[in-house]
Amino acid sequence: DTAVSQTPKYLVTQMGNDKSIKCEQNLGHDTMYWYKQDSKKFLKIMFSYNNKELIINETVPNRFSPKSPDKAHLNLHINSLELGDSAVYFCASSQEVLSTGNEQFFGPGTRLTVL
Amino acid sequence: AQSVTQLGSHVSVSEGALVLLRCNYSSSVPPYLFWYVQYPNQGLQLLLKYTTGATLVKGINGFEAEFKKSETSFHLTKPSAHMSDAAEYFCAVSPHNDMRFGAGTRLTVKP
Numbered sequence: 073d074t075a076v077s078q079t080p081k082y083l084v085t086q087m088g089n090d091k092s093i094k095c096e097q098n099l100g101h102d103t104m105y106w107y108k109q110d111s112k113k114f115l116k117i118m119f120s121y122n123n124k125e126l127i128i129n130e131t132v133p134n135r136f137s138p139k140s141p142d143k144a145h146l147n148l149h150i151n152s153l154e155l156g157d158s159a160v161y162f163c164a165s166s167q168e169v170l171s172t173g174n175e176q177f178f179g180p181g182t183r184l185t186v187l
Numbered sequence: 188a189q190s191v192t193q194l195g196s197h198v199s200v201s202e203g204a205l206v207l208l209r210c211n212y213s214s215s216v217p218p219y220l221f222w223y224v225q226y227p228n229q230g231l232q233l234l235l236k237y238t239t240g241a242t243l244v245k246g247i248n249g250f251e252a253e254f255k256k257s258e259t260s261f262h263l264t265k266p267s268a269h270m271s272d273a274a275e276y277f278c279a280v281s282p283h284n285d286m287r288f289g290a291g292t293r294l295t296v297k298p
Contacts, residue, residue, distance in 0.1 A: 162230055173236070176231075177233075
């Protein structure tokens with residue numbers, strides 16, 4: 073069984089479009105995250121939700137909006153896509169917030185290409 | 188602010204040789220430390236972590252790391268490299284409700 077799943081795996085779209093990436097975890101975890109990995113493999117946290125409540129919101133453009141309909145899902149919606157948004161986006165989850173030393177479980181990633 | 192520095196963006200070893208991937212952190216409080224591995228076109232997978240207790244931590248696939256507070260280091264080692272170890276390795280620190288990753292080290296294993 074897949075622990076953290078993301079759809080789609082690949083997303084190719086034109087500049088200016090709006091797109092969403094979905095994430096689901098079946099681990100019963102309370103906390104979920106979105107990361108962006110650039111072409112140099114640098115990983116940066118974007119958002120974190122704990123029990124559907126936003127707890128981390130790094131300095132990302134407000135074109136990016138996370139939505140957590142329930143504890144098991146954290147979707148990422150991106151408006152007005154730009155070339156610089158091209159990256160691999162990873163969803164992750166952890167049992168509790170990271171201050172307790174919990175590890176994160178990562179999804180397989182969504183490779184977004186903006187043309 | 189907490190941060191992680193991985194020395195060497197690319198490490199190349201021969202099969203059977205020692206693997207040493209370096210990680211130093213800056214932290215004003217004792218951190219939680221992690222090593223993750225990323226195989227091509229996949230997500231990150233936990234190799235090992237240090238929270239408290241024994242400073243030598245053993246992980247999966249024969250990897251281990253030692254937390255050295257005096258050196259603010261958490262280097263990853265494996266006695267004998269295998270071809271399947273070729274991947275990107277990330278050191279990470281979790282000071283609070285956050286995870287800060289290093290820039291990653293790509294490990295290449297030559298036959």
